[in-house]
Amino acid sequence: MTQTNNNMTVNPDLAMERAKCNFNVLEVTHIFDGGERNTLQRKKIEDVALNSGASKDALGEEHMSPKEKYENAVRKSCIYATMMKNELAELSGLESFGVSSPVIRRTADAFFKEVSPFLLHLGMFVPTIMGQCTPEQQSYWLPRALDMQIIGTYAQTELGHGTFIRGLETTATYDPETEEFVLHSPTLSSYKWWAGGLGKTVNYCIVVAQLYTKGECHGTHPFIVQIRDEDTHVPLPGIKVGEIGPKMGFNTADNGFLGFDHYRIPREHMLMKNAQVLKDGTYVKVARHGKLTYGTMVFVRVVLVNEVAFNLAKASTIAVRYSAIRRQSKPKPDEVEPQILDYVTQQHKLFIAIATAHALQLCSTWLWESFSAVLAQMKGGNTDTLPEFHALSSCLKAISTSDSAHLIEQCRHACGGHGYMISSGIPNLYNFVSATRTYEGDYTVLLLQTARFLVKAYEQAEAKKPLTPTVSYLAHAFSGSRATWDNSPDGIIRSFQALAAGKTAVCVTNMRKRMRAGLSQVDAWEMSTIQLVAAAEAHCRAVIADTYRKEIVRLTANSSPNVKVVMDQLTTLYLYYWALERTGDLLMFTSVSQKDLVDLQIAYEELLLKIRPNAVGLVDAFDLRDELLHSTLGSYDGRVYERLMEEALKSPMNKEPVSDAYSKYLRPMMKGKL
Numbered sequence: 054m055t056q057t058n059n060n061m062t063v064n065p066d067l068a069m070e071r072a073k074c075n076f077n078v079l080e081v082t083h084i085f086d087g088g089e090r091n092t093l094q095r096k097k098i099e100d101v102a103l104n105s106g107a108s109k110d111a112l113g114e115e116h117m118s119p120k121e122k123y124e125n126a127v128r129k130s131c132i133y134a135t136m137m138k139n140e141l142a143e144l145s146g147l148e149s150f151g152v153s154s155p156v157i158r159r160t161a162d163a164f165f166k167e168v169s170p171f172l173l174h175l176g177m178f179v180p181t182i183m184g185q186c187t188p189e190q191q192s193y194w195l196p197r198a199l200d201m202q203i204i205g206t207y208a209q210t211e212l213g214h215g216t217f218i219r220g221l222e223t224t225a226t227y228d229p230e231t232e233e234f235v236l237h238s239p240t241l242s243s244y245k246w247w248a249g250g251l252g253k254t255v256n257y258c259i260v261v262a263q264l265y266t267k268g269e270c271h272g273t274h275p276f277i278v279q280i281r282d283e284d285t286h287v288p289l290p291g292i293k294v295g296e297i298g299p300k301m302g303f304n305t306a307d308n309g310f311l312g313f314d315h316y317r318i319p320r321e322h323m324l325m326k327n328a329q330v331l332k333d334g335t336y337v338k339v340a341r342h343g344k345l346t347y348g349t350m351v352f353v354r355v356v357l358v359n360e361v362a363f364n365l366a367k368a369s370t371i372a373v374r375y376s377a378i379r380r381q382s383k384p385k386p387d388e389v390e391p392q393i394l395d396y397v398t399q400q401h402k403l404f405i406a407i408a409t410a411h412a413l414q415l416c417s418t419w420l421w422e423s424f425s426a427v428l429a430q431m432k433g434g435n436t437d438t439l440p441e442f443h444a445l446s447s448c449l450k451a452i453s454t455s456d457s458a459h460l461i462e463q464c465r466h467a468c469g470g471h472g473y474m475i476s477s478g479i480p481n482l483y484n485f486v487s488a489t490r491t492y493e494g495d496y497t498v499l500l501l502q503t504a505r506f507l508v509k510a511y512e513q514a515e516a517k518k519p520l521t522p523t524v525s526y527l528a529h530a531f532s533g534s535r536a537t538w539d540n541s542p543d544g545i546i547r548s549f550q551a552l553a554a555g556k557t558a559v560c561v562t563n564m565r566k567r568m569r570a571g572l573s574q575v576d577a578w579e580m581s582t583i584q585l586v587a588a589a590e591a592h593c594r595a596v597i598a599d600t601y602r603k604e605i606v607r608l609t610a611n612s613s614p615n616v617k618v619v620m621d622q623l624t625t626l627y628l629y630y631w632a633l634e635r636t637g638d639l640l641m642f643t644s645v646s647q648k649d650l651v652d653l654q655i656a657y658e659e660l661l662l663k664i665r666p667n668a669v670g671l672v673d674a675f676d677l678r679d680e681l682l683h684s685t686l687g688s689y690d691g692r693v694y695e696r697l698m699e700e701a702l703k704s705p706m707n708k709e710p711v712s713d714a715y716s717k718y719l720r721p722m723m724k725g726k727l
């Protein structure tokens with residue numbers, strides 16, 4: 054066993070990997086964090102939040118009953134929220150604590166193997182108050198929410214409808230006599246369903262309901278609604294609320310249901326930034342864009358790209374470290390069993406996960422900056438950039454969550470049987486991230502939103518009208534010849550854009566054909582949706598590839614030579630991987646030949662070998678403390694087998710030498726006395 058500086062006993066294979074790494078790990082950490090200052094600030098926050106040991110459980114969460122798990126999660130949420138109000142608020146340098154800080158959010162992961170019941174309070178309740186309230190409403194609600202005097206959630210989805218918001222059934226009918234809204238759930242399918250924290254934790258929620266005033270329906274609007282007594286926490290009369298039951302993950306989030314029986318709230322509890330109902334019941338539209346009430350969803354879609362990048366970084370750290378200590382099979386009889394990381398197929402499974410974590414992390418920062426610019430313009434009354442941003446955030450949310458879920462599962466495959474243990478950390482990561490593909494807008498549904506934008510942009514390009522930046526490549530779609538293949542990074546990115554343009558053109562052509570053949574526009578669109586989803590996916594891959602490449606070139610401009618090399622290798626790997634995944638499309642839409650593709654495969658395999666010696670260094674650069682990983686397989690010291698055994702011995706099943714099930718069932722059955 055090798056000793057490190059701080060006297061930690063480290064598995065010798067991992068120690069060897071670290072000795073072999075040829076680049077400065079800290080420099081890459083700074084790139085991933087967005088600069089040295091951010092790294093220092095993150096570390097300070099982690100030290101304060103995690104060094105006290107407050108995040109630890111006496112008994113592993115996985116051995117608790119559902120009720121114990123929930124109560125334990127509330128206990129730790131309260132500890133963490135108190136830390137946020139006190140020590141962490143100042144350190145995080147945020148005006149309003151925690152609300153948009155990925156570091157605060159990530160540090161919280163040390164406290165929860167699943168999720169906090171407060172996630173929706175900070176993730177959607179507070180952002181909705183910030184985004185949908187008038188200044189007067191904000192000054193009343195925001196301090197109470199930030200100080201955790203009230204805890205809230207976001208109740209939009211109903212039993213009958215999640216995707217189709219316009220189809221929601223909950224009604225909010227204005228009564229000018231009492232200046233109140235009457236909230237009502239007219240059917241079983243109108244019951245709110247899913248909101249995180251609603252089951253047992255929150256006392257307030259944002260409710261999205263169909264607004265009726267003066268006998269007219271004005272569509273869905275948000276309302277802030279008290280559902281439990283602020284002192285006793287008992288549900289208020291007219292409210293039917295509870296928890297929806299066990300799920301694949303999110304089992305500490307007490308997702309809930311909620312129904313209203315003619316439940317009254319004051320007029321001022323409608324969130325009135327974008328639309329108002331006056332005392333006499335007159336409806337006044339304030340916003341210049343009809344979809345601004347969907348703003349919180351757009352915010353969360355942006356946040357999620359960062360969230361899944363972080364979770365993928367965790368899974369790849371676990372799987373790469375484990376692959377460095379795990380030895381299996383004997384391809385060369387005279388040599389020792391190799392580390393499984395030496396198998397090229399293993400590298401193929403894992404290095405794309407590292408590269409994707411980088412790509413998504415950098416895209417998320419870029420997306421956040423674009424979002425801030427759109428918000429700043431909207432403050433000045435200009436909503437022109439919103440359609441492009443909605444299209445962009447929709448596809449990035451869809452692809453980042455779907456790719457991350459797939460790659461986390463691939464990391465589990467890479468860990469063999471031990472990856473299936475809860476204690477490996479990977480099942481919880483997968484259960485969490487696979488939900489992100491569905492919530493906040495399902496994958497297919499969001500890609501079809503992007504496709505709407507692409508088709509419109511294509512028609513603009515056809516009419517030689519100006520295009521917005523992310524689709525400017527469509528201007529080249531009418532050259533009449535296939536894009537020229539060239540295997541440089543810029544050449545591959547141009548090919549990805551040609552794929553997206555080509556697929557969009559095919560969709561438009563097919564829809565026009567179908568309409569000429571007599572189909573309505575809606576039916577022609579529906580018949581083309583498989584290809585429209587593929588076009589939007591191709592567009593998103595082009596955007597991610599282009600952004601990742603540009604950002605890495607920019608961020609490594611002053612890096613040391615070896616960091617430049619390894620970062621360049623990772624971006625190239627990302628481009629080769631996706632080119633090889635899409636060979637059929639490249640053959641359709643570019644001049645690539647069979648020989649070019651065979652050469653590209655060989656170049657890809659050689660690149661894997663070049664990255665191999667730096668693999669552990671690359672995941673170390675994510676700088677994920679053991680407390681965040683929650684993993685027997687991925688800890689920094691690589692004491693995998695010791696940890697697996699330690700965890701197994703904690704199982705309550707091992708507390709008694711003979712299980713009660715023996716005398717109750719096994720013995721009678723074996724003795725023929727059952």
Ligand SMILES: CC/C=C\C/C=C\C/C=C\C/C=C\CCCCC(=O)SCCNC(=O)CCNC(=O)[C@H](O)C(C)(C)COP(=O)(O)OP(=O)(O)OC[C@H]1O[C@@H](n2cnc3c(N)ncnc32)[C@H](O)[C@@H]1OP(=O)(O)O
Pocket residue numbers: 151152153154157158172173175176177207209210215216217218219249344347348350351353356357360439440443492493494495498502505506
């Ligand atoms: C410290 C802690 C800090 C942070 C927390 C950290 C992490 C938090 C992470 C996560 C939070 C935790 C958990 C979240 C749990 C999940 C919560 C939820 O799921 S809430 C519910 C979410 N629900 C959805 O997302 C529903 C999806 N459906 C829709 O968005 C819409 O219904 C639709 C599919 C977009 C369709 O809408 P609609 O029918 O109204 O519109 P049309 O299709 O007819 O389109 C008309 C026109 O409008 C454009 N448009 C649609 N949406 C938008 C938008 N948002 N912005 C701008 N424009 C929009 C659309 O493109 C059309 O344009 P056109 O083509 O006509 O020009």
Ligand SMILES: Cc1cc2nc3c(=O)[nH]c(=O)nc-3n(C[C@H](O)[C@H](O)[C@H](O)COP(=O)(O)OP(=O)(O)OC[C@H]3O[C@@H](n4cnc5c(N)ncnc54)[C@H](O)[C@@H]3O)c2cc1C
Pocket residue numbers: 173206207208209210213214215216217246247248249303308488491492493494495496497498501
């Ligand atoms: C863990 C978790 C937490 C959640 N938390 C919250 C919360 O806090 N608050 C809240 O309000 N909601 C929450 N939700 C609900 C979530 O937002 C919805 O489940 C999600 O938006 C998908 O909607 P749906 O369930 O209605 O799916 P559906 O729309 O019924 O989707 C089912 C299938 O139909 C397809 N489909 C639907 N419409 C179309 C279409 N137009 N074209 C093609 N295909 C289509 C979808 O692609 C999907 O494959 C949560 C969900 C989960 C899983």
